[in-house]
Amino acid sequence: MTDTLTSRPPTLIxxxxxxTPGKASNLYACLQCGTCSGSCPSGPDMDHSPRTxxxxxxxxxxxxxxxxxxxxxxxxxxxxxVRCPQEIPITDIMYTLKRMAIEAGYFREVDxxxxxxxxxxxxxxxxxxxxxxxxxxxxxxxxxxHPLSAVKLATGMGLKMITKGRMDFTPTKIKNLPQLKAILKxxxxxxxxx
Amino acid sequence: xxYGYYPGCSMEKNARSYHTSTMAVAKPLGIEFIEVDxxxxxxxxxxxxxxxxxxxxxxxxxLALAADQNDSENLVAPCSACFLNLKKVDHYLQENTELKEKxxxxxxxxxxxxxxxxxxxxxxxxxxxxxxGLDAIKAQVKKPLYNLRVAPYYGCLVPRPATMGxxxxxxxxxxxxKILEVLGATVIxxxxxxxxxxxxxxxxxxxTALELIRRLLKNAQDSEADMIATLCPMCQLNLDxxxxxxxxxxGTKFKIPIVYFTQLMGLxxxxxxxxxxxxxxxxxxxxxxAKITEQAPKPKRTRERGKKNVGLPMPIMxxxx
Numbered sequence: 219m220t221d222t223l224t225s226r227p228p229t230l231i232x233x234x235x236x237x238t239p240g241k242a243s244n245l246y247a248c249l250q251c252g253t254c255s256g257s258c259p260s261g262p263d264m265d266h267s268p269r270t271x272x273x274x275x276x277x278x279x280x281x282x283x284x285x286x287x288x289x290x291x292x293x294x295x296x297x298x299x300v301r302c303p304q305e306i307p308i309t310d311i312m313y314t315l316k317r318m319a320i321e322a323g324y325f326r327e328v329d330x331x332x333x334x335x336x337x338x339x340x341x342x343x344x345x346x347x348x349x350x351x352x353x354x355x356x357x358x359x360x361x362x363x364h365p366l367s368a369v370k371l372a373t374g375m376g377l378k379m380i381t382k383g384r385m386d387f388t389p390t391k392i393k394n395l396p397q398l399k400a401i402l403k404x405x406x407x408x409x410x411x412x
Numbered sequence: 413x414x415y416g417y418y419p420g421c422s423m424e425k426n427a428r429s430y431h432t433s434t435m436a437v438a439k440p441l442g443i444e445f446i447e448v449d450x451x452x453x454x455x456x457x458x459x460x461x462x463x464x465x466x467x468x469x470x471x472x473x474x475l476a477l478a479a480d481q482n483d484s485e486n487l488v489a490p491c492s493a494c495f496l497n498l499k500k501v502d503h504y505l506q507e508n509t510e511l512k513e514k515x516x517x518x519x520x521x522x523x524x525x526x527x528x529x530x531x532x533x534x535x536x537x538x539x540x541x542x543x544x545g546l547d548a549i550k551a552q553v554k555k556p557l558y559n560l561r562v563a564p565y566y567g568c569l570v571p572r573p574a575t576m577g578x579x580x581x582x583x584x585x586x587x588x589x590k591i592l593e594v595l596g597a598t599v600i601x602x603x604x605x606x607x608x609x610x611x612x613x614x615x616x617x618x619x620t621a622l623e624l625i626r627r628l629l630k631n632a633q634d635s636e637a638d639m640i641a642t643l644c645p646m647c648q649l650n651l652d653x654x655x656x657x658x659x660x661x662x663g664t665k666f667k668i669p670i671v672y673f674t675q676l677m678g679l680x681x682x683x684x685x686x687x688x689x690x691x692x693x694x695x696x697x698x699x700x701x702a703k704i705t706e707q708a709p710k711p712k713r714t715r716e717r718g719k720k721n722v723g724l725p726m727p728i729m730x731x732x733x
Contacts, residue, residue, distance in 0.1 A: 237464065239504040239511055240575070259608045263620050291620065294457045295608035296572035300582040305575065316461040333461075333616045340458035344470070348452040350421045356615055375653050378694050379426070386425045393450045397522040401473055402466050404521035408514045409465030 230278045238314045240307040247304045248272045254298035254308055264288045268298060268308060271315075284324045289315040290333040335363050345402060348392030415539065416482040416531070417445035418474060420494035420645075421453050427491070427645035429689020433674040434490055434536060436687035440552045441544050445488065448478045454497040457612060468511060469518040471501040476519055476526035490536040490674075492569035492644035499533040503576040535570045536674070537643050538579045541587035546594050554682035556596025559705045562676070563602040563637035564588040565628065567647045571606050582606070588673055592641060595680040598709060600635040604628050609650040622661050625654055629666040638700040641673040648672065652694050669697035 228236070235242040255267035264287060266274065271288050292312040299308050320334055339359040343350050357376065360367050379385040392398060423431040438445055451474050459467040475498065478487045489495040505512045505528035512528060519525055540549065566585045574582040583606055592599045607628060610621030628651060632640050642648045652670040659666055670693060678688040679701070690697055 239508050259624055260620050263617065293608045293611045293613055295568035299573045313460050317464060320462060336612065336615050337458040337461045340456065341462055344453045344455065350453045351425060359615060379653060382692050382694060384426045384692060390424055392452050398452055398473060401469050401518050401522040405466040405469035405518035406463065408517060
């Protein structure tokens with residue numbers, strides 16, 4: 219690190235790197251080779267490819283980056299991460315972008331942005347029970363935000379899962395829930411959202 | 413051999429057949445799985461998207477409990493997401509002191525502590541293919557799965573990310589292929605074996621997920637696979653329960669059963685059927701399993717067979733005289 223890098227106020231790229239565990243500082247060395255975009259299975263649905271997002275981060279386009287649907291379409295498959303010649307922890311950076319977008323209050327209230335709501339429904343369930351169950355999360359998520367699709371789900375796939383005995387209606391509660399709650403409460407004080 | 417066992421939430425109900433078949437094959441292989449008492453959810457791919465320190469603390473509680481309770485340093489997770497979260501948190505806590513300090517304070521609020529690196533997190537496939545080994549598995553095979561054409565599907569989170577070390581190739585893994593071969597099955601070439609099933613995308617952007625699922629099913633069908641063997645509850649759920657939706661969306665007629673590789677192991681070991689959980693899958697595996705024969709398939713005809721080996725065309729020298 220040169221003096222100029224440490225003495226200037228933190229820019230968008232610095233903030234993202236600071237919030238990401240692992241060797242996130244490799245992001246400074248992004249070559250813009252596009253291997254990440256070429257490896258991404260959901261690239262076509264993103265409004266900016268991963269390579270473009272990294273160029274935008276480098277340019278400090280904070281609003282555009284955090285408003286982008288790119289991190290929300292990341293499926294966490296880690297293909298970009300194993301192929302990146304600069305070993306940038308791209309998937310972890312996508313998680314950081316999600317957290318920063320939530321904190322900044324960015325994500326449009328349109329159909330494609332069900333992602334933050336889905337994650338929040340999941341978290342509620344875990345925080346109050348200690349365990350989750352994917353089908354319960356799915357049902358609650360739809361009932362809360364998309365009642366019509368909940369009906370579709372319950373009569374279609376959901377019904378099949380129930381008849382196969384693969385669907386629970388209540389999650390299992392862990393025994394020492396107060397302990398988990400105390401840990402999470404403390405953790406939130408230490409490093410809240412983002 | 414004793415192993416700590418972290419089942420994860422899916423194994424309780426949705427992927428029950430994965431859990432019961434894992435327990436069933438463990439016995440003859442001499443593995444004793446000791447479930448971590450009072451484990452909690454790993455947060456899947458959701459928690460980390462909202463809260464960083466709580467997400468790490470959530471997983472660390474499990475690592476702390478495992479280190480406290482078990483006399484084995486190995487912790488086995490059969491679910492891909494659980495495996496990755498446990499391994500990743502342990503790895504990043506070793507690497508990042510600031511993160512560790514915060515997680516330590518959070519754990520302390522619950523009267524727990526964890527020294528990163530104490531626990532060796534393994535996926536079930538690693539335990540079976542590396543620790544137990546193919547010879548020990550082969551020794552248990554009583555009813556080989558002859559003529560059953562299986563596509564081995566690994567998904568994302570077991571082979572990747574390789575930054576913290578992986579027991580298999582991150583893009584072209586083969587450990588499950590080898591296990592299935594030892595079971596007597598015909599393992600097909602499955603180029604998309606490590607591609608993504610869409611994960612939670614079925615809930616967020618169904619069209620994105622359906623296309624990813626379609627590719628995987630199409631690739632298996634192109635190679636005339638009778639079934640797809642998987643090692644992850646999420647992959648099984650997406651490929652199995654959303655197969656109808658894929659057919660409706662794309663006008664396809666896929667009918668490919670998705671089973672756990674441990675179910676096939678149990679079948680080849682000739683274990684009691686009620687422990688293996690067949691029948692829980694939405695696309696029935698019965699027609700495919702009926703294809704298993706007692707006779708081993710004939711070796712494939714090679715191109716050379718019945719043909720004289722003439723070698724490369726070489727210039728023929730005019731005979732002297």
